[in-house]
Amino acid sequence: MSPARVRFAPSPTGYLHIGGVRTALFNWLWARSVGGAFVLRIEDTDQERSTPESVKIILDSMKWLGLTWDEGPDVGGAHGPYFQMQRLAIYKDFSEKLITNKKAYRCFCTKEELDVQRAAVKERDPKAQFRYPGTCRDRANQPDKPFVVRFRMPDGGSVKYIDRVFGEIVTPNGAQQDFVLVRSDGVPLYNFGAVVDDLTMGITLVARGRDHMVNTPPQILIYEALDVAPPEFAHLPMMLAPSGEKLSKRHGAVSVTEYRDQGYSPEAVLNYLARFGWSHGDQEVFSRDELVAAFNWEACGKGDGKFDTKKFLAIQHEHLKSERLTSTKRYAESVVPFLDQRGLANITTDRVEAIVPGVRERATTFVEAANGMDFFFRDPPEMDQKAVQKFLTPESASKLDALHALYAGVELWTEAELDHRTHAWLEAQNLQIKDVAQPARVALTGRSASPGLYLVLFLLGKERALKRLAESAMLARGNGS
């Protein structure tokens, strides 16, 4: 058995779509789990829409997700080049061979002529589908005319293959037509380019979205015409929008960069996508390594699914809550850019690391995390006016003064000590923590919701804590007058 080689072959016509990521992920997981190779190929034969910027976005997105490729742009490899527009000579060789073997032929029909025929068919029967009539099948060469290369579709028979997830698929050849392999400018069309590349790159399994399932029979026919064995195929069920329509911008974020910018963890993105159409018993949460270890085609489902933002967020939350899944160090590194975005520049990761445990279970994204720890880094903190009005009342001022006095006398500034001293004081005053917690919280954080009081005090440090209590006491006195 030759080692598995799989590929992801996006066309650089925009951002990397979340559906594309899932295709890439399943290929990547398979390659990693069996020790095979993951090839990245750029299908840039649509010169109208392909751009170098898109190539960069796609590569950046793949890197952010950690979907590393063994061969492809940046890293090279033995089967390059990995941009289709740099492989034109290879396609030419193969198309010549097919023409010589009469498996394909030059078609001199112009687009205009075909458009006329198409319109005529439409007029006769609006529901009828135009199929190329084979005009040039046996036409003599027209040396001065441009031509496309068409595949000579077998008259009868059918294509049968075993899909790794859908099982046996049979498609009659009669349902197909003499499709175009190569444009008049010598650039191959999708089916031909993909086959030649998969063949010359030694791809052993082609895994792609179910929307490509219709391309598989013609591709297999090309392999047969070339007299080589086709690779295996695996099609993935569609990921649809909650409405059941095709997933698009109208239904929220579909571009990977958007999720990155919204503060998602790349591993959480992979986790959600992996569990979409694939399962492993009752397990919902996976690290990257766990996915690699558990992945297999047999556990892939066949039914299309609907994208669920809430569940995605829940998985995301699981990853941020867990030290195992997102180490404090990585968490901090991920939050820093978002702090920077809030105008909190030059915050070092070790300062953030100290705060992470207090924020973990409260933040679903790194954006929320940055928001949740904002007051630790901003002096003075932003004061939420609603919270100020509600809790920093004139009556609370004396309590804040008392706390200030209490904490001013604390030498051992630890969470446990602050807890202990506070409760001793409360008891002496015949008060309960809830009598002072909210004013204190607003005083220290500017907000009505925060991590635990003693942790906040501790992390703030004695000096800043006292300063905030004092300033808020003044603010409270003036409040309501």
Place this chain on the structure above:
RNA sequence: GGCCCCAUCGUCUAGCGGUUAGGACACUGGCCUCUCACGCCGGUAACACGGGUUCGAGUCCCGUUGGGGUCACCA
């Protein structure tokens, strides 16, 4: 319309002839509690329909219905 594919809670899914049809998200009742969260306990909720096969079908076969994909010198 042709060809292809699919069908278990609202959603993602487990199930691979015999289950009180399980889990997760969401929703919801409660507990915990200095806030917000987290956590814990509980609840509502599904085998699209009709025929077969079988002692026995969510599981196998056929049909119906419903949904999806695709029909380019796009990928």
